[in-house]
Amino acid sequence: MTSRLVIASSPHIHSGLTTQKIMGWVLLSLLPAGLAGACFFGARALTVVAVCVVTCVLSEALWQKAMGQPITVSDLSAAVTGVLLAYNLPPTIPLWMAGLGSVFAIILCKQFFGGLGGNIVNPALAGRAMMLISWPVAMTTWTLNGVSGATPLALIKEGVSASVDALPPLWDLVIGRVGGCIGETSAVALLLGGGLLIWKGIISWRIPVVYIAVVAVLSLLLGRTGGVFYEVLAGGLLLGAFFMATDYTTSPMTARGQIIFAAGCGLLTALIRTFGGYPEGVSYSILIMNLTVPLIDGMTKPRILGEVKK
């Protein structure tokens, strides 16, 4: 009997929270936004999501097999990348483009850097950025109920600013009945999902709250047309703040670091929206801030207990 005793280093119990469960919660909290997308953009939106998820998972599995590594798609992180990428694409995107973007995100941005935890930028966002550069037209064609039109932020950029009336009503932004990417338009669905993540302790409130607050305050200071609520609800801010800037691997580990990081994201987003060439700045802001993470982590090392502050 005693020969079967396992010898191992302490501790001998575990919280039970695993990578797979974390990713499972993220997928679950992304569900409402996906449903809203399907509701306002039709079944096509779901097809795009399916293509991205399947391509991400398959490319990760095949890559790991080819490299002789253990296959880890059951940790669900590739699926999360797939969903996030799809949510950042217009519903009308040709499916082959969505597939290529997925391969790019998983292979170039994640596996080349050593897989989960090794990447320095958010793979979904990098995939989207690559697609935006490669296929600028397809990536910025927006439709709603079969009618094409500009997104609220694009309208502001084009200078419809003269009259706020030309913008879609605020209520449409709340529920998501506006042009935009598949998963970014419905504020209520995103808040529901984000709230779930915070409640379950999967993410902390720090990054989303600070990020959104900084954008809100700056849009007020910069005198943006739509007003504070409009700035917060329009575009990819909520999706980015709750689901992408909070990506563990590409955000700082300490509380202080997370606040600095989120404030940086907010600053860049407001600046790009106001002064940049693009109407929207969430993706690039987060990508840029991703690159500063090692620096922020280095600056915000916790003070060892008993150590005197320098």
Next chain:
Amino acid sequence: MKLPSFEGGVHPPDGKALTAEKAVELYQPQGGELIFPLLQHLGAPCSPAVKRGDRVLRGQKLADSDAFVSAPIFSSVSGTVKDIGPRMTIPGSLEECVVVENDGLYETGPDLLETLGLSRPAAPEEYLKVIRAAGIVGMGGACFPTHVKLAPPEGRVIRWFIVNGAECEPFLNCDNRLMLESPDILAEGLQLCLSLFPQAEGIVAIETNKPESIQTMSLELERLGDPRMRVAPQEVKYPQGAEKMLIRSVTGQEIPPGALPADVGCIIVNVRTLYQIHQALTLGTPVLDRIISVTGDVVVSPGNFCVPLGISVRELVERAGGFSEDPVKVLAGGPMMGISMRSLDVPIVKGTSGILALSERSALLPVESNCLRCGRCVEACPMRLVPSNLDHLVRLRDYTAFEQAGGMNCIECGCCTYNCPASRFLTQTCRDGKAAVTAERRKKGAPKK
């Protein structure tokens, strides 16, 4: 009201219900071998003071050392010295041991005070001498000789004498039961200790998940009517009972890296240690027995047992009804810091607080995966280290960077590993890193050529 506490830490399920209500049962085996390792403390190992074939009495010294940082070993039974030689011990290594064949009579020899020719109870200036002679060590598991701890370096004023009854390790109840069943001894013991430190407050720190202990100890301290003594309830959070954390919670003081509790005006002893101090000073009894929680989901009748040191783990488990199914892990100590044992045929020593048998359902049998950089280990680390980074450095064998990153401050509490979703062996790599740095230092410190 939120209690002052330390930062970090985790909240594992406490598993205490299995034995919390179980009164301590005295168990004295009537025969068989008892095994006494010569090293049961931090410091110099003892040399045998008996020979094979000697008849020994309960309370008779089996081994001692001339070194200051050391503690003698006593026979917990009467009988015959059967052997002196290597035997398997809890960590799985062979150690020099004295083996005594128990005659079941429990015939007791002259007590310490008598042997030392001291008054009864001992006078304060003799306390440290008696405590050294009684073989008392930190019985919470650290096993540091108590007479050394009670002799702070010159010039340190002790303002807090903390009795550690936090018992933050899940599953264990030996300290809890001791406070419930012998509060008078503990209270008087604390009073004795305070006579060594005239400027100190005597504080019994207990986690609030033991309300009965808090109440019992408070009543007892009140009964003695000494205004210097009080109970300080503590937040339930692992590792509240770790020395540095408890000092932080009770006094707000932080011990700088490499410093001693005495450097911030504290002395901290475990409740069982305090009990032994009292027994030695008033009755002349050395460390002979201890209370052990035998528990876990596969133990038939979990309980708290007061047993003679040297008894085998197997016998103790049998006393608790054996196992209902094969455990996958049997631990000496609790689930966060306990040592997993290869065999049950090893002796209980001074620092053993519990025997915990876990089934496959409850034991952590992890498969490591990639670090997500989620920060959960950082959040959990009570020493405010960055375990994921330390882990990385140890795997690179960059021990210099490990040391610079504060790795030597790790108290091996296990919080980081407990919290890590990727099941990284963080505590283990930190332990390896510390061992490597220590070995390196020793090499450097060794006489040149």
